[in-house]
Amino acid sequence: MGLRERKKIETRAALSAAALRLALEKGVDEVRVDEIAEAANVSPRTYNNYFASREHAIVAGITATRALQVAEALRARPSDEPLVDSIVAAFAEQYREPPTEALALITSTPALRAAYLDSVAELEPPIADVIASRLGKSDEGAEVLAAAVSAAARLAVRRWVDLRPSGLVVVSAGSVEDHLREAIGHLAPALT
Secondary structure, eight states: OOHHHHHHHHHHHHHHHHHHHHHHHHOGGGOOHHHHHHHTTSOHHHHHHHOSSHHHHHHHHHHHHHHHHHHHHHHHSOTTSOHHHHHHHHHHHHHSSOOOHHHHHHHHSHHHHHHHHHGGGGGHHHHHHHHHHHHOOOHHHHHHHHHHHHHHHHHHHHHHEEEOTTSOEEEOSSOHHHHHHHHHHTTGGGGO
């Protein structure tokens, strides 16, 4: 990876860390783009090159870490394990941990929750890599399957964590793993 790419990754990380810190300190509605940019030592214009909204910046810190953790967990699964089981286990591992203050903020704020659910798409590239290597799929085939897995995971998480109109966050009686297994299970024939 070249210097330019590393700088982009560092800038994105600095912006998302600043956005999340400010949201936890001040509340989501009190955070402004110019404050996030200033805290990360960049201009508001630079901020806009990285994030479409403050909500996406706030959730990016958590989702970037989660994407790396899912990828690592997926790569660590036994190669002889059915791929659909590996995927379910890798995703479920990330949601078993107790909710953090940041995750509580995200799940209790409708705009952040929507951005968080959309961010599951960030998990697609590492999943596509594993699908390509385990199944010998073409890059395009692996990317399509990874997008389907991402969509299934998004639906599973949405069913597991339900935000009511009153603002109450309700975690369903079923485990996240049950929801993931059901949703991703529909893709099992394509993942063999």
